[in-house]
Amino acid sequence: MKRKYNWLNHLFNFFAVILGVYLAFYINESAKINQEKNESFILMNSLVNDLSEDIRVYEEYQIPENIRHQQNVEQLLEALLADSLEGIDGQLAAIIGVENYEPTASTYSSMKSSGKLHLIEDLTLQKMLTDYYDGLVFESTRKGQYQVDYFTNELLAWLTKNVDFYDMQLLNKNGLVVLRNQLMIYASLIDQKVNSYQMIVEDSKKLKRHMELILESE
Numbered sequence: 001m002k003r004k005y006n007w008l009n010h011l012f013n014f015f016a017v018i019l020g021v022y023l024a025f026y027i028n029e030s031a032k033i034n035q036e037k038n039e040s041f042i043l044m045n046s047l048v049n050d051l052s053e054d055i056r057v058y059e060e061y062q063i064p065e066n067i068r069h070q071q072n073v074e075q076l077l078e079a080l081l082a083d084s085l086e087g088i089d090g091q092l093a094a095i096i097g098v099e100n101y102e103p104t105a106s107t108y109s110s111m112k113s114s115g116k117l118h119l120i121e122d123l124t125l126q127k128m129l130t131d132y133y134d135g136l137v138f139e140s141t142r143k144g145q146y147q148v149d150y151f152t153n154e155l156l157a158w159l160t161k162n163v164d165f166y167d168m169q170l171l172n173k174n175g176l177v178v179l180r181n182q183l184m185i186y187a188s189l190i191d192q193k194v195n196s197y198q199m200i201v202e203d204s205k206k207l208k209r210h211m212e213l214i215l216e217s218e
Helices: 002-081 088-095 106-113 123-162 176-217
Strands: none
Touching: 002 088, 002 106, 002 176, 106 123, 123 176
16 A cells, blocks of 8 residues: 555656646746737837837928929029020029938847847738838938939039039030039939839838837737
8 A cells, every 4th residue: 555655646746747847848938928029019110119210300301302302403403405504503502411311220130130020920011111121221222322422423423523613603605515414323223212212211111100009009
C-alpha cells in the first residue's frame, strides 16, 4: 500500500512539474504577446503622428509654395515665348529658390532595420507601409532631387553667366533661347514633383486612417 502511495505521489509530482513548466511557458508567451502588442500600438501611434505632421506641412506650405513657384516659372516662360522682354528682369528673381520636403520616415526606417515590421499583424497595413515609404516616398524624394540638380547645374549656371544678381538685371539677351528651353524642362520637373506631393498626401491620409481604425479597435 505504501509502495502504491509512493508511486502515486511521484506521478503527481511529475505532472505538477509538467504543469508548472507549461504554466511558466504560457505566462512567458502571454507576456511576450502583450509586450509586442503594446510595442505595435506605440509604433503605429508614432507613424500616425509622423503622417499627420507630413500632411500638415504639405497642405499648408509645400504644395501651395511649389505651385506658386511653378506659376512664376511659367509666367517667365510665357514672356520668353512671346518675345516680351518688358519686366523680365523682375521676374528672374522669382525662379530662384527650391522648396523640397521629405516625409518623416524615422519610425518606419527603425522598424524595418530592427526587424519589427512583423509586429504589425495586419498584412494589408504592412503592404501599405512598404508601398508608401519604399515606393511613393522614395520616388518623390528622387523627383525633388532631380529638380535641385537641374536648377543647380543648368538654370543657376545660366543665370550666373547672364544675370547681374546684385541689380537682378539681364546682361546677355542673346542666350534667351537656352533659358527658354531650360525653363520648359524645369517647369515640367516642378509639375511632376507637385503631382508626387499630392499623391503622398492622398496616400498618407489613407494610411493614417487605416492605422487609426486598428488603434480604435484595440
